Amino acid sequence: MTDLVIGSGPSGVSVAMALLNRGRQVLMLDPGGRLEAPAQDRRDKLAASDPDTWSVDDQKKWQAPQFDTPPGQVRRFGSDFAMVPGADTLVSPERIGLRASHAVGGLSNLWGSAVLPNRAEDIADWPIGIDDLAPHYRAVAEFLPVSGQQDALQTLFPALSMQDRVPLTPSPQAQQLLQRLEHQKTSLSELGAHAGLARLAVDPGCQYCGQCLHGCPWGYIYSAQKTFDDLRHHSAFQYRTGLARRFEEHADHVAVTLDNGETLQATRVFVAAGVLETARLFLASSPDPTTGLQLQDSQHFFLPSLHRWLAPRRPDQRPYHTLPQIFIELDDPEISPHLVHAQIYTWNEFFAHDLINSYSSKLPRSAPLWRRLARRLIVAQAFLHSAHSAWINLTLAADGRLVPTVKSNDETATVMEQATSRLAQVMKLAGLIPLRFARRPGDVGSSFHVGGSVPMAKAPSAGQSDILGRPKGLSRVHLVDASSLPSIPATTITFSVMANAHRIGTLTP
Numbered sequence: 001m002t003d004l005v006i007g008s009g010p011s012g013v014s015v016a017m018a019l020l021n022r023g024r025q026v027l028m029l030d031p032g033g034r035l036e037a038p039a040q041d042r043r044d045k046l047a048a049s050d051p052d053t054w055s056v057d058d059q060k061k062w063q064a065p066q067f068d069t070p071p072g073q074v075r076r077f078g079s080d081f082a083m084v085p086g087a088d089t090l091v092s093p094e095r096i097g098l099r100a101s102h103a104v105g106g107l108s109n110l111w112g113s114a115v116l117p118n119r120a121e122d123i124a125d126w127p128i129g130i131d132d133l134a135p136h137y138r139a140v141a142e143f144l145p146v147s148g149q150q151d152a153l154q155t156l157f158p159a160l161s162m163q164d165r166v167p168l169t170p171s172p173q174a175q176q177l178l179q180r181l182e183h184q185k186t187s188l189s190e191l192g193a194h195a196g197l198a199r200l201a202v203d204p205g206c207q208y209c210g211q212c213l214h215g216c217p218w219g220y221i222y223s224a225q226k227t228f229d230d231l232r233h234h235s236a237f238q239y240r241t242g243l244a245r246r247f248e249e250h251a252d253h254v255a256v257t258l259d260n261g262e263t264l265q266a267t268r269v270f271v272a273a274g275v276l277e278t279a280r281l282f283l284a285s286s287p288d289p290t291t292g293l294q295l296q297d298s299q300h301f302f303l304p305s306l307h308r309w310l311a312p313r314r315p316d317q318r319p320y321h322t323l324p325q326i327f328i329e330l331d332d333p334e335i336s337p338h339l340v341h342a343q344i345y346t347w348n349e350f351f352a353h354d355l356i357n358s359y360s361s362k363l364p365r366s367a368p369l370w371r372r373l374a375r376r377l378i379v380a381q382a383f384l385h386s387a388h389s390a391w392i393n394l395t396l397a398a399d400g401r402l403v404p405t406v407k408s409n410d411e412t413a414t415v416m417e418q419a420t421s422r423l424a425q426v427m428k429l430a431g432l433i434p435l436r437f438a439r440r441p442g443d444v445g446s447s448f449h450v451g452g453s454v455p456m457a458k459a460p461s462a463g464q465s466d467i468l469g470r471p472k473g474l475s476r477v478h479l480v481d482a483s484s485l486p487s488i489p490a491t492t493i494t495f496s497v498m499a500n501a502h503r504i505g506t507l508t509p
Contacts, residue, residue: 198343314375
């Protein structure tokens with residue numbers, strides 16, 4: 001009999017890769033969403049030409065759909081293919097910023113590509129340690145392109161060496177920021193801050209066209225869809241479309257019922273559907289319909305700054321990319337016993353778009369002013385550990401959707417304020433003017449760094465799973481996405497989810 005992997009996102013392809021490497025038969029199931037043909041045609045048209053030949057009209061048509069997304073949605077390539085509308089999955093979706101995906105590759109079709117392993121100290125409460133994950137970070141990095149360089153961040157994250165990695169060229173603003181931060185290394189250390197070039201899952205063939213947040217026409221930003229397409233060439237790999245509705249474990253197999261009423265049987269089931277779909281499937285399969293789950297969030301916020309200096313050229317003129325440019329890690333027990341992680345973004349078109357939409361109506365004919373101001377903006381997106389963040393309680397409604405209820409954390413406001421103050425000090429050292437009055441916290445769940453609904457434990461009790469992601473009472477069902485993480489560190493989540501899924505696939509009997 002075959003192993004069944006439910007989901008084709010980062011955790012799904014990682015566990016499938018590990019299973020196939022062991023000689024096992026794998027059937028992958030997902031709803032099969034892909035970019036629609038008209039959007040793919042527009043993408044192919046851009047990719048077939050040099051960015052320097054793109055007309056202003058071509059670029060505006062490519063960017064416009066992303067500027068016009070409904071609240072809570074994230075769009076790429078002018079399409080909603082990668083994100084399920086909130087109301088399809090959640091009752092009252094406006095309460096949280098988290099969404100599900102039914103696309104091949106899952107939410108990795110939308111992510112910002114930032115990758116870091118966990119720091120050992122930030123997972124000290126897990127039943128596994130960094131030494132357990134390290135070989136799987138390396139295994140995943142064989143099919144996940146990681147750009148970066150050895151710098152001050154390496155001592156914090158030795159689980160993945162940046163040696164022999166090809167770094168993306170930072171933007172002109174980011175290059176100056178990195179130089180200034182390097183000159184202030186001693187002062188940064190006194191603040192408990194470590195800064196370095198962002199680690200990104202991007203192919204080194206990047207064309208620096210600046211369209212990253214609208215959708216890379218060449219697909220250089222990693223999506224699990226790429227690994228999925230490679231897996232389909234493996235003789236022991238099979239794939240079919242469908243949405244899993246519930247599962248039932250038996251002595252020698254697991255039966256999975258699909259949305260069309262069909263039942264699949266598998267030796268083992270590896271659930272990699274993303275935390276919302278995994279929660280729905282788990283609750284729908286529970287013998288107790290009143291069971292609830294609690295998701296852990298990583299609260300995030302945005303802190304804008306203005307730079308005082310002149311860049312060597314205008315930041316909105318190619319070549320440049322608009323993904324995270326720099327990582328800053330705050331390591332100070334007076335703020336948190338865990339790292340606070342920040343990603344620094346330089347120019348992108350959303351800066352100007354948001355300023356113009358917010359303020360130009362109050363000052364007629366002021367759009368050129370806001371666009372010039374946007375060219376001086378540098379924005380930090382900072383994340384807190386789940387210990388300082390809210391929770392999302394989930395129950396199952398009669399119609400099969402999830403009912404979310406937010407439970408606030410009394411520590412969030414205090415830790416966020418302390419982290420903001422320290423991050424502002426770092427920005428000042430880099431020659432920036434932090435705009436603390438403009439700080440904007442994200443909605444609960446909107447960081448998409450969410451999980452821990454059925455956390456791993458050495459001796460799991462009800463509502464927990466073992467170190468192979470098997471919920472208490474089950475022996476053939478493994479939760480391999482972020483649902484089984486015991487906590488959510490502030491640093492990037494996808495790389496660690498992939499490594500843990502690969503570990504489970506490697507060690508499963």
